[in-house]
Amino acid sequence: MDVSGKGVFLTGGARGIGRGMTEALLAKGAKVLFCDLIADLGKAAEADLQKQYGADNVVFRQCDVTDGDQLKGEKFGAVDICVNNAGIMDERVWEKMLAINTTAQIRGSQLALDHMRRDRGGRGGLIINTVSLAGVFPSYFFPVYNASKHAMIGYTTSWAKNPKMGEMGVKWRCLCPNAVNTNLLVFEENQVYDGDKFLEWIKPRMLEPEEVVEAFMKLIQEEEGDGVIYGVFKGLGGVFKKRRLVDADGESNPIVVD
Numbered sequence: 001m002d003v004s005g006k007g008v009f010l011t012g013g014a015r016g017i018g019r020g021m022t023e024a025l026l027a028k029g030a031k032v033l034f035c036d037l038i039a040d041l042g043k044a045a046e047a048d049l050q051k052q053y054g055a056d057n058v059v060f061r062q063c064d065v066t067d068g069d070q071l072k073g074e075k076f077g078a079v080d081i082c083v084n085n086a087g088i089m090d091e092r093v094w095e096k097m098l099a100i101n102t103t104a105q106i107r108g109s110q111l112a113l114d115h116m117r118r119d120r121g122g123r124g125g126l127i128i129n130t131v132s133l134a135g136v137f138p139s140y141f142f143p144v145y146n147a148s149k150h151a152m153i154g155y156t157t158s159w160a161k162n163p164k165m166g167e168m169g170v171k172w173r174c175l176c177p178n179a180v181n182t183n184l185l186v187f188e189e190n191q192v193y194d195g196d197k198f199l200e201w202i203k204p205r206m207l208e209p210e211e212v213v214e215a216f217m218k219l220i221q222e223e224e225g226d227g228v229i230y231g232v233f234k235g236l237g238g239v240f241k242k243r244r245l246v247d248a249d250g251e252s253n254p255i256v257v258d
């Protein structure tokens with residue numbers, strides 16, 4: 001989709017990957033309403049971005065995505081693209097994690113679908129859920145996080161397969177990065193299992209947020225690829241290539257390039 005002039009609603013945009021996504025969308029001419037739980041970071045990001053891209057083009061709202069009314073209340077001038085990106089990683093508060101990573105992403109998707117459906121007077125659109133490579137492969141370091149992300153792959157790709165989706169005019173995509181150098185990877189003891197081992201495993205594979213944002217922009221701008229699960233990772237032939245995950249039965253070559 002050409003994002004120029006399009007309306008975007010994005011969650012978890014105050015920092016990390018979501019902050020980068022917001023800026024990249026603005027740079028391509030989109031108008032972005034982004035929300036986050038952390039008001040001071042969000043407002044600072046808004047001030048920076050408004051200076052660069054104009055106050056009419058980017059707005060921040062404080063919002064807890066687990067509060068259905070707040071999410072609904074912020075919706076939506078005219079939204080062409082919805083990015084459900086807010087997420088946490090903390091096995092100690094696993095129910096809260098499911099509420100943010102899964103329930104809220106599903107709620108955001110449902111609200112966006114209702115808003116966008118062409119067959120009910122909307123103008124169509126694109127829904128992107130930030131998932132994770134942990135939504136595709138098992139990882140014993142964080143079982144509930146993993147489950148929360150597997151659920152979003154199932155949910156997103158299932159909607160994409162709905163035979164009436166063409167009529168509804170809505171496209172669905174999952175963005176699945178490997179570990180990214182953001183606050184999510186700053187964790188305390190017991191937040192994950194064997195955290196030291198995870199960090200050791202991840203060190204040579206770690207992505208920078210900009211790499212994920214670049215992949216996100218490719219995913220968003222491509223016309224093809226409905227329901228695609230878009231992996232972003234190092235070490236299997238490059239970070240930015242479009243890949244469709246079609247075979248997850250082994251670590252050696254689980255991914256087939258299109």
Ligand SMILES: NC(=O)c1ccc[n+]([C@@H]2O[C@H](COP(=O)([O-])OP(=O)(O)OC[C@H]3O[C@@H](n4cnc5c(N)ncnc54)[C@H](O)[C@@H]3O)[C@@H](O)[C@H]2O)c1
Nearest residue numbers: 012016017036037064065085086087132179180182183184
């Ligand atoms: N960092 C990684 O290794 C990695 C890898 C793959 C996928 N992801 C996913 O990417 C997404 C973004 O994570 P990130 O790495 O940028 O982390 P981050 O912590 O930098 O950003 C996440 C943002 O979500 C916000 N948020 C959390 N709970 C919220 C709530 N209840 N309501 C509103 N906003 C809330 C946070 O305040 C934060 O600004 C998450 O869904 C995460 O699971 C991250």
Ligand SMILES: CCCCC[C@H](O)/C=C/C=C\C/C=C\C/C=C\CCCC(=O)O
Nearest residue numbers: 089132133134137138139178179185201
């Ligand atoms: C606290 C870290 C949270 C990071 C979450 C993020 O979404 C990253 C996920 C990255 C990778 C997890 C996915 C798959 C791991 C697959 C295999 C690991 C095998 C390692 C081993 O067994 O030695």
